[in-house]
Amino acid sequence: MELIFEGIKKAFWLLVTIDPEVMGITLLSLKVSGIATLISLVIGISSGTAIALSGFPGKKIVVSLINTGMGLPPVVVGLFVTIFLWRSGPLGFLGILYTPAAMITAQTVIATPIVMGITVAAMQQLPKKLRLQILALGATRLQMVWVLIKEARLLLLAAVMAGFGGVISEIGASIMVGGNIKGYTRVLTTATVMETSKGNFDIAIALGIILLALAYFVNLILTHVQQRERPR
Amino acid sequence: MKRITGILVIVWLLIALCGIFKISPAIGAxxxxxxxxxxxxxxxxxxxxxxxxxxxxxxxxxxxxxxxxxxxxxxxxxxxxxxxxxxxxxxxxxxxxxxxxxxxxxxxxxDFIVVGPPADPAKVKGMKDTVEVFKKIASTKNLFMSRGDNSGTHAKEKAIWKVAGVNYEREKWYQQTGLGMGQTLNVASEKNAYTLADRGTYLALKKRLGLDILAEGDAVLxxxxxxxxxxxxxxxxxxxxxxxxxxxxxxxxxxxxxxxxxxxxxxxxxxxxxxxxxxxxxxxx
Known part of the structure; x- marks a missing residue:
């Protein structure tokens, strides 16, 4: 119990004194996971909408694959991304293994199915007649899609939160493709594991608290946006 | 509502863009x-x-x-x-x-050290020959935690078992953590087990561990x-x-x-x- 108090005290201290190393780690976590979420939003919402709105043979199989992908284990993603990015691997010429770019790649792979799966569900939940109605009012197909996305925005914001929550708390992929390099690819989760194995439990607890606070803060903003308008 | 969302999205995009430029290091390969x-x-x-x-x-x-x-x-x-x-x-x-x-x-x-519970149920404290220490832990069937991760420490431990001629496979008293040294020491401490550790990691963690150094100083170590x-x-x-x-x-x-x-x-x-x-x-x- 005493250890937890020590950790909270340490977290407070690290935050108040604006410890440069901890700040760097926190900012990097935010950047890597933020960019990965952003990319996954572009891919996930566009392809999720396309899948939800179109009918094609094997759609059920595709959707079930996406839904499985929502639970993609980060370590497995990390393993495959590592093998692809190895010098001897198919993408080795990029030379981005053990860089933040590699972490963004892996986290994008983790977040995209989450966003895509929720988008498909959100779009399919909208009444079918709405589409006909919008088209009947003279909208182009593109305009119709835009209106539908706006209609589904509450759930789509939930997709953002789920995607971001998934990657900021993820460790397996980050440590494998990033390597936990000090001042370069060390993020909150990998630093927490390292400090734990070093026996610095107070710093580990402090980093954990900062991670929780960060996730809460980001979700607070998103929830605020989501709840501005009451659902009808 | 729209404006706030718009502003937030733009701010986020800007942060992200700054990030991309700052993240890619200006160092040649x-x-x-x-x-x-x-x-x-x-x-x-x-x-x-x-x-x-x-x-x-x-x-x-x-x-x-x-x-x-x-x-x-x-x-x-x-x-x-x-x-x-x-x-x-x-x-x-x-x-x-x-x-x-x-x-x-x-x-x-x-150097490596053999650490274990202070009560030392296998009575190995003070023994000079590490091989004998391992033999005694095995014969008294006291719990031994192995790294089990192909690390240098694990290789050393396996080498000592080999010299001792002890077959530890599938023995109940022999468990593998598959974790790093620090974590393995924590597990050994919680379970009152013996383990082989490098001195540096042990010293760094010592204050939170219920483990004592029981054998040290042998050339094998x-x-x-x-x-x-x-x-x-x-x-x-x-x-x-x-x-x-x-x-x-x-x-x-x-x-x-x-x-x-x-x-x-x-x-x-x-x-x-x-x-x-x-x-x-x-x-x-």
């Missing part, structure tokens, strides 16, 4: 070195002291990947690392003999670190210049001086002993 090393060098904090000195001096950027010695050498064998700092001498010799590594230099040593350059003739992408610069630095007077005093302020005694230029046979005398 030939200035990057991948160092594959053991967890003990990182967890003890030694590399945090040595690497900034090296980077400042040479302008190289070192990507330290700290894994077990087994995995570090596997990375070398695939050409995925440029230089290795490891402590598993037999496997290292094989790596060099197979042509994957070149220029293997002795850097430093410290030497823990020797070598630096090895990955053979550039085998892998064209290996940064040979950087690897050589790092190896040269590790055996230089400057880094040997840092190693000599590292840890004294925190633990009262050094964690590693510099050995550049010595022969392995001279150690521990």
């Amino acid at each position: 030939d200035k990057n070195i991948i160092l594959a090393t053991t967890t003990s060098t990182q967890d003890s904090g030694l590399l945090d002291v040595l690497i900034p000195v090296f980077e400042k001096k040479t302008g190289y950027f070192v990507k330290t990947i700290s894994v077990g010695s087994g995995q570090a050498m596997a990375m070398g064998q695939k050409g995925e690392a440029d230089v290795l700092l490891v402590h598993s001498p037999d496997a290292e010799k094989k790596l060099v003999a197979d042509g994957y590594g070149v220029n293997r230099w002795l850097v430093m040593h410290n 030497l823990n020797i670190y070598h630096v090895i350059e990955v053979n550039p003739a085998k892998f064209s992408k290996v940064n040979a210049g950087g690897a050589k610069a790092f190896a040269d630095f590790m055996v230089s007077k400057e880094s040997q001086g840092i190693i000599k005093t590292f840890g004294i302020d925190k633990f009262g005694s050094p964690l590693f002993f510099p050995d550049a230029g010595k022969q392995v046979e001279e150690l521990g005398r």
Whole structure:
């Protein structure tokens, strides 16, 4: 119990004194996971909408694959991304293994199915007649899609939160493709594991608290946006 | 509502964009070195002291990947690392003999210790011969925690069991954690088990562990670190210049001086002993 108090005290201290190393780690976590979420939003919402709105043979199989992908284990993603990015691997010429770019790649792979799966569900939940109605009012197909996305925005914001929550708390992929390099690819989760194995439990607890606070803060903003308008 | 959302999205995009530009380092690929090393060098904090000195001096950027010695050498064998700092001498010799590594230099040593519950149910305290200690733990069937992760420590432990002639496979008293040294010590402490540890990690964690040193000082327990350059003739992408610069630095007077005093302020005694230029046979005398 005493250890937890020590950790909270340490977290407070690290935050108040604006410890440069901890700040760097926190900012990097935010950047890597933020960019990965952003990319996954572009891919996930566009392809999720396309899948939800179109009918094609094997759609059920595709959707079930996406839904499985929502639970993609980060370590497995990390393993495959590592093998692809190895010098001897198919993408080795990029030379981005053990860089933040590699972490963004892996986290994008983790977040995209989450966003895509929720988008498909959100779009399919909208009444079918709405589409006909919008088209009947003279909208182009593109305009119709835009209106539908706006209609589904509450759930789509939930997709953002789920995607971001998934990657900021993820460790397996980050440590494998990033390597936990000090001042370069060390993020909150990998630093927490390292400090734990070093026996610095107070710093580990402090980093954990900062991670929780960060996730809460980001979700607070998103929830605020989501709840501005009451659902009808 | 719309405006606020818009502003938030724009702010986010800006942060993200700044991020992309800031994140991609302005360092050419030939200035990057991948160092594959053991967890003990990182967890003890030694590399945090040595690497900034090296980077400042040479302008190289070192990507330290700290894994077990087994995995570090596997990375070398695939050409995925440029230089290795490891402590598993037999496997290292094989790596060099197979042509994957070149220029293997002795850097430093410290020692392994047998730790266990202070009550010492196997009554091994004070025994000089480590092989006998292992035999006694086995014959009294006291719980022994193994790293089980192909690390240098695990290799040493297996070697000692082999000399002791104990078959530990499928024995109930023998358990593998598959974790790093720090974690394994924590598990051993919780379960009142014996384990083999490197002194540096034990000292760093000592205050939270319910484990005492029960055997030490045997010549078998030497823990020797070598630096090895990955053979550039085998892998064209290996940064040979950087690897050589790092190896040269590790055996230089400057880094040997840092190693000599590292840890004294925190633990009262050094964690590693510099050995550049010595022969392995001279150690521990």
